[in-house]
C-alpha cells in the first residue's frame with residue numbers, strides 16, 4: 001500500500017539536511033525554510049517517524065513522540081486494525097485508533113480541523129521502504145524485534161526499539177551488527193536510564209559510596225495474567241487481526257486470545273516471561289550500577305523455578321530465582337518478588353536500592369540518598385525524557401543513553417537466566433566471546449532461529 005496522500009512536503013535529501021543541521025545549530029538554521037515563515041519546527045525540519053506496533057506500550061510511546069514539536073508521525077503500522085483485548089481489557093487499540101489519534105492531534109495543532117496526513121499499514125515492510133521516514137518505533141512482541149530492527153537498519157532508519165531488545169542472545173548479536181554496520185541510532189526502551197533518580201542511585205554505586213559491591217538483588221514480578229490450563233481449545237481469529245503476520249517468524253499454531261495481545265509475554269515462542277519482561281528493567285539497572293554494560297556474568301550457579309501444569313497455554317516459569325556471578329566476584333540474584341520491580345546493591349559500607357519505575361529509593365546509611373528526587377521534581381516522566389534523548393541523538397548522531405549494545409547485554413543477562421531456568425541447570429558463560437562454555441544444548445538455544453519449546 002502506498003501513502004494515499006501526504007499533506008506534508010518531503011524535501012529531497014532530508015537525511016543529509018538533518019545531519020548538517022545538527023552540526024550547525026539546527027534550530028536556527030535558515031537555509032531550508034525561513035523560520036519567519038514556519039518557525040524552527042517547520043514540517044521540513046521535523047524528524048519523520050513511523051510507529052510500528054500500536055498496542056499497549058506502542059500507543060503510550062506514540063504519544064510521547066507526538067508531544068515533541070520537532071517530530072511528525074507520518075505512519076503507523078499494526079497487524080491489528082482495531083480491537084479490545086490488550087493489557088487493560090477496555091483498551092481499544094490497533095492501527096486505526098492510532099492513525100485517528102495522530103491525525104486529530106495534528107488537525108488541532110495546525111488548526112485545520114479534519115486532517116489526513118498519517119498513513120496506516122498492516123505490513124512494516126511497506127513503511128521501511130518509504131524514503132521520507134527517518135525513524136521508526138518498534139513496539140511489537142519480542143519475537144519480532146530482531147527482524148524489524150535489522151530490516152529498518154538496512155533501510156537507513158533510526159530506531160526506538162522496546163525492551164527486551166531481543167528474543168535470544170543470537171538475535172541481539174545480529175541486531176548490534178546491523179545497527180553498527182549501517183550507522184544507525186538505536187535507543188532501547190529501558191527508560192529507567194533516563195530517570196534522574198535511578199541514574200543517581202547507580203552513580204552512588206559507581207562512585208564507590210557503598211564500598212565494594214558484593215551482592216545485587218533484582219526483582220521481577222509475578223505473572224499478572226492467567227492463561228487457560230491444559231486442554232484449552234483454539235478460538236476463531238478476530239476480524240481485522242492478521243494472526244499469520246502476528247506469528248511471523250514463530251511457529252504456526254492455532255489462535256487463542258491469550259496467546260496474542262499483551263499475553264505473549266508468557267510464552268517462550270514470543271518472549272521470556274517476567275524474567276525478560278521486568279528483568280529487562282531491573283537487570284539493566286544492575287548492569288548500569290555495576291559498570292558492566294559491555295560485558296556480563298561468567299556463570300549462573302544457582303537456579304530454581306515453579307511451572308504451570310504441562311499443556312497450559314502459558315509456558316514460561318511462574319516463579320523463578322537464579323544467581324549469577326561476575327568475574328569480579330559480585331553475585332547477582334534475580335527473583336520473583338511481590339516488591340515492585342527494582343534493584344538493590346549491597347556493598348561493604350552500605351546499601352542502596354531503587355525501583356525501576358522510579359519514585360522510590362532507599363539507602364543505608366540513609367545519608368547516601370539525600371532526596372528521593374535529586375532534581376527536586378515530584379514526578380518525572382522518564383519515558384518522555386527517553387524519547388527526547390533518542391530524538392536529540394537522531395540529530396547529533398551521538399549514542400543515546402540505552403544504545404543497542406546496552407540493550408543487548410542487559411537482555412543477554414535475562415536470556416542466560418532463562419536458559420538455566422528452562423534447562424534446570426547451571427551455565428558457564430564467556431562474556432567476551434559471548435559463548436556458552438561446555439553445554440551444547442544451551443549453546444544451540446542462543447541460536448537466533450532454533451529456540452526449542454521447554
Ligand SMILES: NC(=O)c1ccc[n+]([C@@H]2O[C@H](COP(=O)([O-])OP(=O)(O)OC[C@H]3O[C@@H](n4cnc5c(N)ncnc54)[C@H](O)[C@@H]3O)[C@@H](O)[C@H]2O)c1
Nearest residue numbers: 053055056057058078079080139140162163189246261262
Ligand atoms: N519499556 C517498558 O516499560 C515497556 C512497557 C510495556 C511493554 N514494553 C514492550 O513493548 C513491546 C510490546 O508490548 P505491549 O505490551 O505493547 O504488547 P501489545 O500486545 O499490547 O502490543 C503489541 C502490538 O504489536 C502488534 N504487532 C504484532 N506483530 C506485529 C508486526 N509484525 N507488525 C506490526 N504490528 C505488530 C500487535 O497487534 C499489538 O497491537 C514488548 O516488547 C514489551 O516488552 C515495554
